[in-house]
Amino acid sequence: MKISASDNMLKRFRHEFIILAIIVALSIIIGSINSQFYSIGNIYSLLKSTVIMGLFALGSFLVLVSGDIDISFTAIGAFCMYVTSKLVLLIIPGAGIVVIMLVAGLIGILLGFINAVFISLLKMPGLIVTLGTGSMIRGFLLTFIGVRIINKLPDSMIAFSKITFLHKAQANGHIVGLSIGFVVFIAFAILIYLILKYTVTGRAVYALGGDRVATARVGFNITKVQFFIYGTVGFLSGLAGVTHSSFMRNGNPFDLVGTELSVIAAVVLGGTSITGGKGSVFGAVLGVFLLVLINNSLIMVGIPSYWQRAVVGIIILLSTGSVALQERRSQGV
Amino acid sequence: MEEELVVVENIEKSFPGVRALSDVSISLKKAEIRCLAGENGSGKSTLIKVISGIYKPEKGLITIEGEQYKSLHPIEAIRHGIQVIYQDLSLFPNLTVAENLALNSYLGNNKKFLKWKDVKEIASSALSKINVEIDLNRIVGSLTVADKQLVAISRALLNNAKIVIMDEPTTALTQKEVDSLFKIILNLKEMGISTLFVSHKLREVIEISEEITILRNGRKVAEGSIDQFDEPKIVYHMTGREVGAERYNYVPQGDKPPALSVQNYSSNAHFEDVNFDIHSGEIVGITGLLGSGRTELALSLFGIHQHDSGNVLVDGKEVSINSINDAVNSGIAYVPEDRLSEGLFLQQSIARNTYVSILDRLQNKLGFVDFLKADSTVENWIDNLSIATPSKDIPVSSLSGGNQQRVVLARWLATAAKILILNGPTVGVDIGSKEEIHNKLRDLARDGLAVVIISDDIPEIVQNCNRIFVMHKGKIVERLVGSRTHENEIVAILKKLK
Numbered sequence: 001m002k003i004s005a006s007d008n009m010l011k012r013f014r015h016e017f018i019i020l021a022i023i024v025a026l027s028i029i030i031g032s033i034n035s036q037f038y039s040i041g042n043i044y045s046l047l048k049s050t051v052i053m054g055l056f057a058l059g060s061f062l063v064l065v066s067g068d069i070d071i072s073f074t075a076i077g078a079f080c081m082y083v084t085s086k087l088v089l090l091i092i093p094g095a096g097i098v099v100i101m102l103v104a105g106l107i108g109i110l111l112g113f114i115n116a117v118f119i120s121l122l123k124m125p126g127l128i129v130t131l132g133t134g135s136m137i138r139g140f141l142l143t144f145i146g147v148r149i150i151n152k153l154p155d156s157m158i159a160f161s162k163i164t165f166l167h168k169a170q171a172n173g174h175i176v177g178l179s180i181g182f183v184v185f186i187a188f189a190i191l192i193y194l195i196l197k198y199t200v201t202g203r204a205v206y207a208l209g210g211d212r213v214a215t216a217r218v219g220f221n222i223t224k225v226q227f228f229i230y231g232t233v234g235f236l237s238g239l240a241g242v243t244h245s246s247f248m249r250n251g252n253p254f255d256l257v258g259t260e261l262s263v264i265a266a267v268v269l270g271g272t273s274i275t276g277g278k279g280s281v282f283g284a285v286l287g288v289f290l291l292v293l294i295n296n297s298l299i300m301v302g303i304p305s306y307w308q309r310a311v312v313g314i315i316i317l318l319s320t321g322s323v324a325l326q327e328r329r330s331q332g333v
Numbered sequence: 334m335e336e337e338l339v340v341v342e343n344i345e346k347s348f349p350g351v352r353a354l355s356d357v358s359i360s361l362k363k364a365e366i367r368c369l370a371g372e373n374g375s376g377k378s379t380l381i382k383v384i385s386g387i388y389k390p391e392k393g394l395i396t397i398e399g400e401q402y403k404s405l406h407p408i409e410a411i412r413h414g415i416q417v418i419y420q421d422l423s424l425f426p427n428l429t430v431a432e433n434l435a436l437n438s439y440l441g442n443n444k445k446f447l448k449w450k451d452v453k454e455i456a457s458s459a460l461s462k463i464n465v466e467i468d469l470n471r472i473v474g475s476l477t478v479a480d481k482q483l484v485a486i487s488r489a490l491l492n493n494a495k496i497v498i499m500d501e502p503t504t505a506l507t508q509k510e511v512d513s514l515f516k517i518i519l520n521l522k523e524m525g526i527s528t529l530f531v532s533h534k535l536r537e538v539i540e541i542s543e544e545i546t547i548l549r550n551g552r553k554v555a556e557g558s559i560d561q562f563d564e565p566k567i568v569y570h571m572t573g574r575e576v577g578a579e580r581y582n583y584v585p586q587g588d589k590p591p592a593l594s595v596q597n598y599s600s601n602a603h604f605e606d607v608n609f610d611i612h613s614g615e616i617v618g619i620t621g622l623l624g625s626g627r628t629e630l631a632l633s634l635f636g637i638h639q640h641d642s643g644n645v646l647v648d649g650k651e652v653s654i655n656s657i658n659d660a661v662n663s664g665i666a667y668v669p670e671d672r673l674s675e676g677l678f679l680q681q682s683i684a685r686n687t688y689v690s691i692l693d694r695l696q697n698k699l700g701f702v703d704f705l706k707a708d709s710t711v712e713n714w715i716d717n718l719s720i721a722t723p724s725k726d727i728p729v730s731s732l733s734g735g736n737q738q739r740v741v742l743a744r745w746l747a748t749a750a751k752i753l754i755l756n757g758p759t760v761g762v763d764i765g766s767k768e769e770i771h772n773k774l775r776d777l778a779r780d781g782l783a784v785v786i787i788s789d790d791i792p793e794i795v796q797n798c799n800r801i802f803v804m805h806k807g808k809i810v811e812r813l814v815g816s817r818t819h820e821n822e823i824v825a826i827l828k829k830l831k
Contacts, residue, residue: 198447200439203432210427217423219440277427 015271018319019286026293033301040168041176049296051181052247052256054288055240056263057270058192059233061284064267065196066229067209067276068119068126071260072134073237076111078256079141080104080234081241085251086145088154097156097246104238111137112234113227120226134257141253150251157246181243186285188236193281201228209276262312266291269316290315337396338363338496338527339384339415344393346379353379354390354551361496361529364522368530368542368559372571372763373733376551377531381498384529385417386410414495418502422485426474431456433473434488441492459487462524463517479510486517490526497521498529503537504761507623507789508824509831515541533571533763535564536792549573572765580816581775583615583799590649592783593665593752595634598643603629604807607643613751616774616784618798618815620791620823622830626807627787628670631754635667636660647751661690666745668738670756676741679730683722683740684711686729690744714743718773735766742773753777754785759793771797791820805830 031037056073063070084104088095095103111133118129164177196202204225207215216222245251270287272279291312298308339361346354354376361367371377382388384395386405395402397413424433434456439447456469465483473481482502489497499518503511518528518541532538538545538559545562547555547570555562555570591610598607604626611617619627632638634645636657645652645663652663660667669676678686688695688707695710697703711725718739722732729740738758745753758774759767774797778784788794794801795818803811803826811826 198449200436200445200447203428203436203439203447206428207425207436210425211423213421214423214425217419218437277425 013280013282015319016280016283016286018322019270019283019290022315022319023286023290023293026290026297030297030301037297037300039170041170041174044164044176044178046292046296047182048179048247050288050292051179051185052240052244053259053263053266053292054185054285055188055236055243056259057267057284057288058188058281059236060260060263061267061270061272061279061281062192062196062205062229062232063126064264064272064274065209065276065279066205066226067212069264069274070115070126070130070230070233071264072111072115072130072137073233074256074258074260074263075134075138075141076108076234077237077241077244078253079111079137079241080107080238081245081256082141082150082251082253083107083145084238084242085150085153085157085245089150089152093154095154095156097160100154100157101239101242104242105235106238108234108236108238108241109231110234112230112232112237115233116223116227116230119230120223134260138257145253147253149253150245153245153249153251157242158249160243161246161249179247181247184239184243188239189281189285192232196281201225205229206277209273209278211277262291265312265316269312269319271320336363337361338365338398340394340396341380341384342394342396344380344383344390344395346376346383346388346390352551354383357393357548357551357553359546359553359556361527363495364525364527365544366518366522366528366530366542367544367546368532368538369546369548370531370533370535370538370567370571371548372533372765373735374550374763375548375571377548378500379551380548381417381500381529381531384410385415385498411492414493415498416489416492416494416496417498418482418485418489418500420501420504422481424473424481424485424488426472428473429469430460430467430471430473430476430484431469433484434459434491437488438491455491456487459491462490463487463520465517477510478505479507479513482506482514483517490521494526496527496529498531500531501533501761502530503532503534508827509622511537534790535567535764538567539564547571568764571763580795581616581778581797581799582816583778585612586614589613591646592648593634593785594644594646594649596644596646598630598633598640598645600629600633600638600640602807603633603638604804607807607809609802609809611752611783611785613781613783614778615800616778616786616798618794618801619785619787619804620789620794620801620827621804622827624806625804627804628756629807630804631667631756631785631787634660634754635665637667661748661750664749664751666748666750666753668741668745668753668755668758670760677729677737680728682726683715683720683729683732684708684725686740687711687714687725687743687747690748710747711743714747718743718746719769733763733766735762735770738762738766738770739773742770746777750782752783752785754787756787757790758786758788759790767793791823795820795823803827803830 036042056077059073060070081104084100084107087103088100115129115133118124119126160180163180167175167177169175196205204215204220207220208222208225241256244256266287267284268274269290270283272284294308294311298311299305337360341360342358344354344357357380369377369380379388383390386407386409389404395405431452435452438455453469460467463483463486467480467483473484502514506514521528530542542559545557545559546553547567549571592613593611595607595609599605607630621627629638633640634654636654636659645654647663654660654663688711692702695702695707715722715725720736720739722736729737759770762770774784786794786798795815799815801813801815801818802809803823
């Protein structure tokens with residue numbers, strides 16, 4: 001009856017392995033049809049495309065693990081991005097990128113706390129609360145703060161989008177580099193992983209998703225944990241918002257909102273349980289990679305863009321379905 | 334040497350409209366095993382919650398280790414070593430055994446960071462305290478109930494428990510698992526830890542406890558050393574009346590074909606070559622160890638599981654059962670083991686829960702439900718089964734366990750079933766209601782129903798069944814006549830099968 005450690009690993013990360021396998025298989029197929037796929041320029045550009053969705057996904061992952069759901073993070077991201085840009089232009093146009101990110105993150109934390117107040121203190125379901133706050137934040141942004149696209153961003157934001165490293169020469173002689181944004185994303189992924197794995201608060205997030213009553217009985221302060229979760233979601237959303245406008249080189253208040261379901265899909269694709277308690281940061285990151293790969297690369301092999309959505313849906317059903325099937329079989333049902 | 338660890342005196346506790354506890358006192362010595370017995374609603378849970386600091390009593394005094402309290406705070410109770418193991422165990426199904434065990438001490442020591450090596454060490458030392466071996470890396474959700482309970486007990490001990498309060502710990506355990514739980518409780522006693530054992534399974538109460546306190550309607554009605562009590566006496570104090578222990582007598586009626594005849598019935602991996610006949614008016618008991626295939630057999634007769642070969646005859650006519658619909662139409666009804674998750678729509682009314690099984694028969698010509706007919710059917714059954722409720726329109730969740738069970742019965746009896754299969758019909762039902770349900774089943778059998786009771790509760794089976802089958806590894810290994818069988822015989826058979 002004893003399960004060996006390696007067996008256990010394989011079982012516990014079964015979903016992640018499946019997603020990794022799909023990513024590898026897709027890459028081989030796409031690359032064999034269009035060798036452009038393997039060009040360093042394309043790979044760098046794919047990695048850059050994961051940044052915004054990735055930052056959002058990390059927050060969304062936290063909420064899902066805790067057994068709830070948040071759909072307001074894109075609205076928070078847009079709000080932080082637009083308000084921060086305006087504020088900085090108005091007050092300190094020369095502010096550095098770190099300051100800008102911190103300001104956006106701070107606004108995000110405050111907005112996240114609004115969610116936490118309703119979800120934690122009034123014990124309302126996250127879906128309902130964030131449906132409300134998301135809509136409210138967006139409406140507030142467009143009504144009171146502005147609808148005009150900011151075309152001249154602070155210089156440091158433009159500069160940020162140009163920072164690249166690991167420079168390589170492409171076949172056509174162009175020098176390309178990997179965007180700093182990707183480093184930011186991966187750094188936060190590692191940070192979230194460490195928090196979840198090695199802090200008591202991080203374990204409380206899993207505990208909460210496993211059994212709320214037991215979490216309270218053991219003596220966790222659920223309110224504190226939830227403020228941590230939604231605050232972090234807000235911070236990451238603020239970061240994602242600023243990074244997005246920096247990449248786009250403008251501040252468009254209509255951007256981002258509408259992508260929240262794709263983000264949640266990516267996290268679920270990565271094996272995070274929608275009912276809470278299960279999932280890994282690694283899986284969530286893989287889910288984002290896979291979704292970005294589908295969204296950006298199927299076009300390279302001539303699959304029309306409308307098809308991409310169908311493909312995403314099919315992969316979600318197949319990957320989560322196969323895991324569910326295996327679980328059922330192992331229980332002998 | 335005998336020191337009083339906890340003394341609770343003259344506790345009064347009321348909730349809106351109910352006096353839950355009046356003038357209740359209880360005390361617990363070091364290394365004592367005391368049973369707290371009482372029916373549902375007698376105040377057992379309230380008393381536990383007063384001792385563990387969750388409820389604040391209006392009157393009374395609690396003395397723990399010499400310190401006096403008007404009321405306790407949960408943290409104070411934990412600091413004094415009072416640990417409650419709730420019926421639901423309060424474990425995290427998604428985390429590993431190691432983490433479930435260690436999280437508490439991390440919280441208790443106010444640590445912020447985890448060292449996974451320490452987590453494993455804390456956990457393995459906790460398990461070794463009660464001499465059990467469970468893979469620390471297993472996810473708790475994948476453990477058996479018994480193993481989960483061991484994890485919960487180990488976790489309680491980690492917090493320097495001096496008193497372990499177990500709330501109905503044996504409800505979901507098989508006999509073998511109960512035995513090993515009792516070994517652990519005795520082990521705790523040797524370590525100087527007291528146990529307050531809450532149960533209404535009398536056999537267990539008598540087996541394990543040294544002292545007993547019995548509550549009824551929020552008052553203490555009896556107390557003393559367990560030697561002064563026997564089962565009937567405990568039942569008398571719990572219910573306030575004599576409960577009959579008369580056996581069920583079946584008188585064969587003519588030579589009608591059997592109501593249910595099962596021939597060479599087999600299902601891959603679950604049961605094999607099962608044969609039996611049941612006549613109307615009979616109550617047949619099926620028992621066996623966990624994994625004996627008895628539940629699978631019932632589920633398959635009700636069309637939930639598939640069978641591979643064999644025949645089923647109802648009233649002498651062959652029927653083919655491949656779905657629940659087939660079973661219901663053939664006159665077979667099944668009352669599941671876990672009525673809360675499998676049997677009832679808890680938030681829905683009694684009426685809806687009852688007529689849901691016969692909606693198609695309540696249709697009028699236009700295909701709409703004839704609610705007048707539905708209501709009168711429901712009222713009939715509420716009357717017939719004496720379900721205690723102010724109205725048929727209140728949600729089932731507000732009924733007591735015994736009454737909920739009766740609603741499930743009503744639903745299936747409404748289908749005009751000829752064969753009623755019940756799986757653990759009185760699990761979690763208190764003694765008074767239990768007796769009423771048994772009497773009802775006897776009445777129904779006398780009126781011509783064929784009843785099959787699947788149960789772990791040996792006294793229940795021996796008292797109510799005129800024939801008893803023991804199943805093991807998917808086969809009926811023993812067929813006994815109820816009136817000639819003593820409980821101990823069956824217990825002995827089951828022990829041998831292990």
